[in-house]
Amino acid sequence: MLSASQLGIGFQTAEEECEIQQLQEIMSIEDLKQYDTNSFWGNIIPDLKHVHNRVIIFCPFVRKQRIDQLLPLFKKITESGNQVIIYTRPVSEHQDSYQTTARSLIDSLRKEGAVVRIRKNMHEKVILIDDTIVWQGSLNLLSHRNTKEQMQRIVSKSVQKEVEELLDLNQYKKITAANDPTMQCDLCKGLLVKRSGPNGEFYGCSSFPDCGFKKAL
Template sequence: MKIDRIHVATVHRFQGGETDIVIFDTVESPGVKIAPMLGEVDKKSDTACLLNVAITRAKYKIFLIANLQYLLESKNGLHKNALLREIIRRFKNNGKVIDCKKIVNSYFIRDFEHWITRLLNSFRSDVIEPPNGSLFTEKNFYPVFFEDLRNAKKEIIIFSPFVSVRRSVQFAELFRILIQKGIKIKLFTRPIKEQKSNFALDAAKVIEQMRKIGVEVIERKRMHQKIAIIDKKIAWEGSLNILSHRDSHEQMRRLPYIKAVNELIRLCEIDELSTESIHNKIELVKTFEQCPKCGEYMIIKIGKYGPFLVCPNPHCSKRRSIKKWDRIKTHILCPKCGHPMVFIWGSKGSFLGCSGYPKCKVMLPYAGSKIDKIKK
């Protein structure tokens, strides 16, 4: 079928009209709240009529674009009685589900690569390039920083004491693509309980999402540095929280100097696994064990009679015991090889061992255990 033109409009504007093919894009994903129309549960409401319009305007074929994992499986997704959930179920039963990665692996390739480059170039004005070429404000930092990230070859390290969903989602897709290219990404941020007000609500979501795409997230107590280091050749340092900034006036300085970069690495103890940083990192160990009641990833806690798994959802709090020598896969990555660490309750206490054993023999101490040194 030859397509002569494409008409883009809201559902409201399509009322009373028809077209050969309809593409219905829901757009909802992590970081975006479910629109009232898509979350509607009342079949007699005006919203139900609009959804009916959306799926009945096509003469021959309709395509529904949706993030199924977010809409159907996440706790922030659709209500169990939402009309869109029923529509998706019918599409799955009567149509064909196609993974978007089979069509386009990333928005940062093909034509989008061209357009994102043009977008970045459009920012390059006298405002973007300050007189001294190194000092940037919140108005011109991100375009130049994104270009540095896209040119990374080996490693990206970001210190952002606070993280927000709104800002972090702008990085997630690019991080995923860079990781697929073999680039290691480390994110240092404060523990969830140290994230302020609304950031505390966002932090758990951001940390979980970052770990899912392969970012190594290290929770460090009382950190305040706002730094980024790319390939140990370029550093950004200043007052702007890279993964949470919203509307405050801040400054960041670009330092393409090896000596300055090495000094920041030394001061931030990036290359050292001190006892303090290890305990900060494993203070609350999240596992890949899902709560049988609500589906949340369970965390490990140490009780009077030994370790146990507990659901972090305050409305659930489901728990189960851990037996001696059980191997519980965690979200913590091995500092040597990058494999997930496994929690084990052994005869001498609790510890984290690399899942790559016996090729990798790294062990990390766990709070309350008798192992007090890193073994490699």
């Protein structure tokens, strides 16, 4: 439970102490801590290593160095039968010169079993672990480099439920489903369509440019 100092409230009387106890119960927060950039990485990695059900990541952008570092961990999570769900911006919202790289990174996440959901104009930086842990603040988990950021870690089922409702997990670009399993994209499970390129025709994903999967006719 939160202490009075964590709540930012001082008390002197029994009545005030009772009010604080009631506030703690209403908030149902077991633990709340603040982290800077350096201390964040030393605490988020253990949390990710102990995922028992799912991790949901809201990160507007992706960068190769950070994805390369986290991908083996995501692979272990999915191979253990747990979910990695990532919300990120469309490839088209990256700089033109970086769009091919962004698409390749999203493809690499999907190859390791992560579910990537495309969400326009998003800017949230949130990590939800199982049904109790909420990380939120200013740091982009999948693209952070060397900027100074802050993140808050909250352990609370009720807070996580409220955050999920505010984020609206159903708000993302839906993928066109394939009725024929042979015409299903291996990465995002979307519909394959016939396309033409410099080397002739091929099957490509209907989710392009947010999915780069292709195969020969």
